[in-house]
Amino acid sequence: MFYPFYSFFMDCGKIREIIPQYVNHSSSEENTQLIEEHLCICEGCREYLGDFLEKKDIYRPEEALKRNKKETEDKRVDLFNIVVLILGGMIVFFSLLLILRV
Numbered sequence: 001m002f003y004p005f006y007s008f009f010m011d012c013g014k015i016r017e018i019i020p021q022y023v024n025h026s027s028s029e030e031n032t033q034l035i036e037e038h039l040c041i042c043e044g045c046r047e048y049l050g051d052f053l054e055k056k057d058i059y060r061p062e063e064a065l066k067r068n069k070k071e072t073e074d075k076r077v078d079l080f081n082i083v084v085l086i087l088g089g090m091i092v093f094f095s096l097l098l099i100l101r102v
Helices: 012-023 029-041 043-055 061-101
Strands: none
16 A cells, blocks of 8 residues: 655665666556655655666667777677687697698
8 A cells, every 4th residue: 555755754775775676667656656756855866866877878878889889899809819819829839830740
């Protein structure tokens, strides 16, 4: 059962614990209502929600895309370096085999 204005007395710590569920739309209707009412009266929790959303890149998807693109490019560079090292090692190995057989 839901009690009106219960969120006014609810501990900010409890609200902050369920904010990730709220952001992911996986909180119950009762918790969603509690959070929304609490956010109306609590500036600290509104700031916490804003910081949480910034960390999740919900409000700045273009920056998240740039970061993902950079990470993908870094992975490609790493893969290229691994391939070059393997090929270089094979060349050295087979060169030594040829030298030692002659």
